[in-house]
Amino acid sequence: MNAHLEQLEPRLLWRHFRTLCNTPRPSGHEAALVAALEAWAEARGLAHDRDAYGNLRIRKAASPGCEAAPGVILQGHLDMVAQANADHPHDFTRDPIDTYVAEGWLHARHTTLGADNGLGVAAALAILEDESLVHGPLEALFTLEEESSMGGALNLAEGWLQGQLLLNLDSEDRGQVYVGCAGGADVVVEAQLPTSPLSEEERAYRLALTGLMGGHSGIDIHKGRGNANRLLMRVLRALAPCEVRLIDYQGGTLRNALPREAFATLALPEDEVVSAQARLEALAAELRAELKGVDEGLCLTLSPWGDEVEEALTPTASHLLVDALHAAPCGVERMSAELPGVVETSNNLGVVSLAAGRFHLCALVRSLRDSATRDLADRFRALFGLIGARTRVENAYPGWTPDPDSRLLARFCDLHRRRLGRDPEVKVIHAGLECGILGGKYPVLEMISFGPMIRGAHSPDERAELDSVEEFWGLLRALIEELAEG
Known part of the structure; x- marks a missing residue:
């Protein structure tokens, strides 16, 4: 070949x-x-x-x-x-x-x-x-x-x-x-979060965010491209009034690649579906406007999920997880004062997953200063500690x-x-x-x-x-x- x-x-x-x-x-x-x-x-x-x-x-x-x-x-x-x-x-x-x-x-x-x-x-x-x-x-x-x-x-x-x-x-x-x-380090966050059965009023829906460019999490981090994990958490925050609960989630495949796609399975009350669709249409237009000229392929869809689903995160656990991921550092943290035009410190929310209540995140922190790498990793530890998650730092390199x-x-x-x-x-x-x-x-x-x-x-x-x-x-x-x- x-x-x-x-x-x-x-x-x-x-x-x-x-x-x-x-x-x-x-x-x-x-x-x-x-x-x-x-x-x-x-x-x-x-x-x-x-x-x-x-x-x-x-x-x-x-x-x-x-x-x-x-x-x-x-x-x-x-x-x-x-x-x-x-x-x-x-x-x-x-x-x-x-x-x-x-x-x-x-x-x-x-x-x-x-x-x-x-x-x-x-x-x-x-x-x-x-x-x-x-x-x-x-x-x-x-x-x-x-x-x-x-x-x-x-x-x-x-x-x-x-x-x-x-x-x-x-x-x-x-x-x-x-x-x-x-230099850099992998920041790994894990937690086992509580779940509860779906109610008779709830139905499972699949929320998909696709069409982004992706790219290298170091070389392309400053170009304003969309990060599918960051954007889908923003969407989930906007759907909070519809009383959605996370069933599972998968976004990104590599910690050093900007995530191009992310997918969430949601428990959604049947009488909130129309409202959720309207919110998504408005938010999709808003996100496309923000990414215009940089990353124009964003597509946001909500569709019924045919697979049998029994449990989702409890309302409190679902809200806390979405809030923490929405607040997590993502993208350029600081530009270098000594090297004009060069990113000093950044983070990529590379891989996020949730299945049967088990949450996993792998982010890649980079910095020209090893002290800044350690500090940004510690911010993850402090943030996700608030929801009872464990954070560890792996594969650090100078x-x-x-x-x-x-x-x-x-x-x-x-x-x-x-x-x-x-x-x-x-x-x-x-x-x-x-x-x-x-x-x-x-x-x-x-x-x-x-x-x-x-x-x-x-x-x-x-x-x-x-x-x-x-x-x-x-x-x-x-x-x-x-x-x-x-």
Whole structure:
């Protein structure tokens, strides 16, 4: 499948990307891809090993005469975000990604593309295979579970890597180089809430909020797009006078993707249905007006629910839960005063569920300041403690502090200027690159991050600009050759 990819330039890179598209690799299911890459490395006589967590390293000795050059580590993550449109059946653990080209961009049909970080991984593999390249000692580090928990980087073996310079290939903007990123943490809230039987007057209805764009919870958090969980809680608050009770709820699928859809099953008194429909029509128009020009696909529907339902949250529990979720931090919390235009602290209400009274929330807090990450997580603990819920913080990872005096950065900027006739933008990103974690384990590493242009990451709108991939490949290849000179 995806044979057309091998006709694109640079062919060596796209051939490896085809392998990644054809090998299912959602977070936690990278084993088949790791085995395929090990077999590839073995066939080419490249040294390879794994650390205790399963992160993969492939090494290539320096070109003759370049043995004294600083070792370069090419780094990316093997997993991809698994998001598909609701009406498209796709098993990310078994089905390949179906790609196509349109107007100079590579897309996937109804799913995420996996260019994040598949293009970076493919570039690293192509570098290892390129026999015409003059290079110093090379290591390619491929981490696991970046999208779900940063697990691979957090558990990376210390004292394992040998290189001094690290090129993270997980950025998504042409003409930019990243030298810093936000840290973050998962905030998990859980509670067992009381339920009671439906009355004779109550009927079950399905409330659906669909049609939002979604996107990356770091890169896109400041763009004003709708968060389905936040918006549906606003809707439920507006329906409070109709005496609705929550039966179940499901919104979002990943804590690092802006939720595009959310669904609630409600117990609604029969004589309040007409009033509820009128409120929903008015609110849908209001929300569409607020999102005009930013996220225009919102659709809000209420329909009878045919499945047999016996219980819903008690009125008090239902109201308290909706109120708490409505009040929870969501979106941009603060912009950076030191870095104009950069988000400092944010939160994404990523995954919310309710079933048989069991409530679960997983939010992703990000900040350039670790103290702000801790404080925002503590606000969740304080808020949801009021309804008797338990809050814990998981998978915390540090930010990456910029080093504007880095010699590696200076070399890259000079190369960019000479090849493309302009300076790159030196940026700090409000997303969780693995560099902060890797720098904590290997403090001597000099690091930069760059990549091709990817848009719509973490959503089925994900796409990669073909010209930017060729430009990225040329920069990466030229940088490695220049670093081989010492």
